[in-house]
Amino acid sequence: MxxxxxxxxxxxxxxxxxxxxxxxxxxxxxxxxxxxxxxxxxxxxxxxxxxxxxxxxxxxxxxxxxxxxxxxxxxxxxxxxxxxxxxxxxxVAEVRDTETADHAVHIATGDAVWRVCATLPPQQRAAVVLRFYEDLEYAEIAAVLGVAQATARSHVHRALAAMRSELEQEDHDG
Amino acid sequence: MAEYDDPEVERLVRASLDTHAGEVDTTVPAAARARAAARPHRGRWMAAGAAVAVAGAISAVTVPVLVVDHQEPTDDVQPLTGLPTQWRTEYWHDISVEVPADWGWGVTPTRVGDQLVRCGDGSGAYVGRPIATSDLCAEATGAGPYVWFDSPLEPGVDGDQETVEVDGERVTVATDGAALRERILSSVKEQHLCPAATGERGPGLGGTPIDGLGDVQSFEMCAYALAEDGTYQLVYGAELGERDYLRWSRAINDPPQSDLDCSSAQELVVLKGSFDDTFGTEPLALTWVVDLPCGQVRSAYGDFGLTDEMEAAWAGEGARKTLSYFIGPLG
Known part of the structure; x- marks a missing residue:
């Protein structure tokens, strides 16, 4: 019924x-x-x-x-x-073949960033994506991650430091 | 060696993420799969229509009933003979259900393909929740009696088993007698003992009423578990008594110190006491938040460590068979 x-x-x-x-x-x-x-x-x-x-x-x-x-x-x-x-x-980050040599440097740098992303703790990685891909404010990132705003900032800061180190090391290694 | 200042690193990160975002195949039918996997949500089903549904049980057909947001209390249910005289109330998310007081606690099965599988005990009469109490999982068999919170079944009647949906929560009741089933189904309603969800740190601890704390009026426990979406959802609740409060009060009188970092709780227990105000007319409230995995209690008076004596004041058999803190590592 x-x-x-x-x-x-x-x-x-x-x-x-x-x-x-x-x-x-x-x-x-x-x-x-x-x-x-x-x-x-x-x-x-x-x-x-x-x-x-x-x-x-x-x-x-x-x-x-x-x-x-x-x-x-x-x-x-x-x-x-x-x-x-x-x-x-x-x-594991997949490195895609690139079709043009002109972009080789750009791709290599991009892949260095991507490689570091793959090694980040997941919340840190998510914070990076939310900040630099989704363009969210730290308060919004904190809400998504369920953490304090200061923690969200810290995640991004640490990730950028790791990336800078990797990029400089890559340059150093030639 | 190139210098990478913050703006440059940020620029490279944005470029890399943009590039790699383009790699993902967005044509996969994720939405269609999600719709197919979702339990049909046909609106809200009213347990108070149990009398109608019981009639449907005779012909073993699914009986949709009228949609009502908030079910009225069940005081108007006709007295039924031969039913248990002692009942208790069980709480889950937004809802509560009354069950015979001698029923135990167990595990609601989950659907795996065409099978219902349970990881834990499902014997005897019990109230099931979607938890695991064992690593050993097996096909769920048995005719009940039981109540399953967060049931994997669709609303309707199937023999001695009926599933209803109240406030978006699905509950299955199976008994070998229609009268008992009707009595239980008619008690399924929106609950008001505990908030259905709380934040990572639990509710606010409020002020510190130093003077005027009179006799305890009520003492309640609400247990929350971290859900998939990062919220803390109510998984168990109980109205405790004055005796339990006095036991709690004695246990926290000289508590051990705690300086633990409890930032990632898996389960929280919120204890709330309401007291007469000897200087006023409005009741005074005190709240304690117990971080179970961490073993810390937070209160307006400060944080302290959790002891066995404190646990004994609020952790009855139901809490011990429901919360993973007490269940321990699966094996």
């Missing part, structure tokens, strides 16, 4: 799950890839997060920024996997 058919209602400016995910899934996959360093891990993390968001969409859209919610879940999933793995490196 069905006495009440239900359908999630949306209001103007309040997207449905389908509308939101269609607009955001590519960006979320890119974010997850940069955080995890792996296509497979990125897909898993995003799919898992979206599954949870889909189930709780009415609550998520009411109470929080869905993008921030998913980013946080992606980061937490990666942190958890990192801990489960005994803090081994989870993903």
């Amino acid at each position: 069905e006495v009440g058919a239900t359908k999630e209602r949306t209001t103007a400016g309040d997207p449905s799950f389908d509308e939101w995910v269609e607009a955001r899934v590519a960006a979320l996959l890119r974010f997850a890839y940069l955080v995890t360093g792996s296509q497979h891990a990125a897909e898993d993390a995003v799919q898992s997060a979206l599954t949870r968001v889909c189930e709780k969409w009415s609550r998520v859209r009411r109470t929080t920024d869905p993008d921030a919610y998913v980013r946080r879940m992606v980061v937490n999933a990666h942190v958890s996997a990192w801990r489960r793995s005994g803090r081994r490196e989870l993903a």
Whole structure:
């Protein structure tokens, strides 16, 4: 005896799950890839997060920024996997072939940065991605990571120091 | 050797991230897979419609019932004969359910493919939560009786088992008698004992009422576990008594010092006491936050170490069979 058919209602400016995910899934996959360093891990993390968001969409859209919610879940999933793995490196950066010699120096430098990314603790790496790819403020980064703002700053600062060291070492090695 | 100042390193990082972001295949059907994997959310299902659902059990069909956001208390349920006389209330996230007081605590199965798998005990009558108490996982069998919080089943009736959804939380009840099942289902409702979630540091500790602390009115414990999304979700709660508070009060009278860094708690227990104000009419409140893995208690009076005596004041059998701190390493 069905006495009440239900359908999630949306209001103007309040997207449905389908509308939101269609607009955001590519960006979320890119974010997850940069955080995890792996296509497979990125897909898993995003799919898992979206599954949870889909189930709780009415609550998520009411109470929080869905993008921030998913980013946080992606980061937490990666942190958890990192801990489960005994803090081994989870993903090895893939060095893609470059087609033109003109960009060789740029690519090499970029890959040095990417190599360092792969060695960073996952929360530190996420902080870097949130800061320099997503262009978030430290307060926003702190909210996504669930840490104090000072911790978010510290993550970014340490990561940059590691990258500078790697870049200088690379130059030194010739 | 080139010099890399901060702006230059930042520029290189941005360039590298932009380049590598372009490597990911964004055409994978992540959204479609997520929708397929998501449990169907057909709105909210009302446990108070249990009488309707029990009727549906006779024909063993799924019976959707009217959507209601907040279920009313169940005082209007007709008295049913042959039911247990002693009941207790179990809490999970936003909801609570009443179960016979002699039921134990166990594990809600999870779905793995077509199977329901449980990692831990599921024998006897029990209230299950989605936890693991053992490394040994096996197909979940058994007809109950049980209540499963965060059930892997879809709402509906399947023989002696019925699943409802209240405030977005799914609960399965299985009993060998319709009357008992109806009684339990009719008690599933939004809970008001504990906030359903709390922050990393727990709730605010409030002020420090030094004068006027009178008799204890209530003493409650709310236990939270770190969830996948980084929030702390309620996994267990209990109304404790005056005796428990007095025990707690004695235990914290001369506590050990603690200078531990408890920045990454996996489980938090919040204890809240309400007291008469001998100088006023409004009750006074005191809050303690217990960081279980760390063994530290935070209060408005300062931090101190957790002792066995303190635990004994609030950790009953349910908490000990639910919280991973007590369950310990799986094996």
